Amino acid sequence: MKKIFFVCSVFVINSLSFAQTKPSSIKGDFDGNKTKDKISIYESKPGTELPAQLGGESPECNVKTTLKNIKNISLLKECGQLINEGDLDGNGSDEFSLVTWSPNGTQVNMNTYKIQKGKLVLICSPQFEPGIGTDVTNKMLNDRVYKKNGRIYYIDSDHAGILKTKQVKIK
DSSP, X not given: OHHHXXXXXXXXXXXXXXXXXXXXEEEEOSXXXXXXXXXXXXXXXXXXXXXXXXXXXXXXXXXXXXXOSOTTGGGGOSOOEEEXXXXXXXXXXXXXXXXXXXXXXXXXXXXXXXXXXXXXXXXXXXXXXXXXXXXOOHHHHHTSEEEETTEEEEEEEOTTOOEEEEEOOOO
């Protein structure tokens, strides 16, 4: 009985971790110059079918963008899903998130960025563990970072799955 459970759990974990390797693109005015920019992340080297715990390798990704002169754009080299968050801080440019999964597919990491003075600036990093077999929907991801009453909030969870709303301090 244990062998059957192990085989099934590897299949579920493996299928979760490979949801992240699809190309992802977003459009928006990310640098505030009133023109549409595009950011794309694509797989440059495929991973293996085994999860990392069993000797597998994660895929490698690269970023392609119409943004010019962004010094640290290589921060976006992880495979994941991009989300245009809209203008969260009210400065006239859109912020965006890069959503990535842990190698075993059980933890979702979300880094939300803004572009300031030609650099990517990390605003917040919510994390959550959806659980094996749970579909992570676009709505779940879009609702993680939001603006309310002129302030930016994000929903984070600890390892016990307890959700906490936190306010972002913008510099």
